[in-house]
Amino acid sequence: VHVYISIFLLFLSYIFINQSNRTWMEAQRYCRENHTDLVSVRNQTENDLIHGMINVGTFVWIGLYKDYWQWSDQRNSSFRYWAPGKPDNNTGNENCTVASITQTLNGTWDDRQCVLEVLFKGKKCQ
Numbered sequence: 001v002h003v004y005i006s007i008f009l010l011f012l013s014y015i016f017i018n019q020s021n022r023t024w025m026e027a028q029r030y031c032r033e034n035h036t037d038l039v040s041v042r043n044q045t046e047n048d049l050i051h052g053m054i055n056v057g058t059f060v061w062i063g064l065y066k067d068y069w070q071w072s073d074q075r076n077s078s079f080r081y082w083a084p085g086k087p088d089n090n091t092g093n094e095n096c097t098v099a100s101i102t103q104t105l106n107g108t109w110d111d112r113q114c115v116l117e118v119l120f121k122g123k124k125c126q
Contacts, residue, residue, distance in 0.1 A: 021117035024096035027061045028072055038063035040071040041099075047081050050099060051107035059098040059110075060119045066095035066111070080109070087111035 022030065028038050040063045041047045054060055063072035069087070071077060083100060086109065094111035098118060101107060112118075 021119060022061075023117055024061050024065070024112075024114040026117075028063070037073040040064070040073050040075055040077060041079060041081070042075075042077045043079050044081070047079075047099070047107055051101060054099070054101040054119075058101045058119060059112075060101070062097050062099050062109070064097035064109070065114070069097075081107065083108035083110050 024038075031038050038061055039050065041050065050060075050062075064070070065072060066087070066089075069080070087094065087097075089111060091113055094113055096112055096114040097109050098112050099107060100110050
């Protein structure tokens with residue numbers, strides 16, 4: 001069962017896939033095979049829209065990964081919304097990014113191990 005929630009912003013549609021938890025690489029593969037890519041967040045407005053789509057207490061993969069922290073779709077954007085003290089590479093291999101939808105983190109980002117299984121958000125061009 002797939003549940004899709006779409007928001008249209010400047011001809012982009014964001015799709016929240018509430019199917020199963022996946023690693024960052026599995027989520028990226030799924031998005032690329034079925035849509036375009038994991039979501040790249042270009043500005044605070046887009047981050048707020050994504051934050052509004054996700055239930056509190058949820059973490060979702062976004063397309064930012066550690067290769068000088070670039071977006072998986074290769075587009076350029078200097079926008080970052082890290083939680084205080086992040087990224088910290090706490091475990092020594094936190095190379096992927098989640099948007100943290102909690103009451104205290106309020107949509108900020110955290111670096112996580114890419115092998116953890118969490119929900120993810122895809123992006124589809126319209």
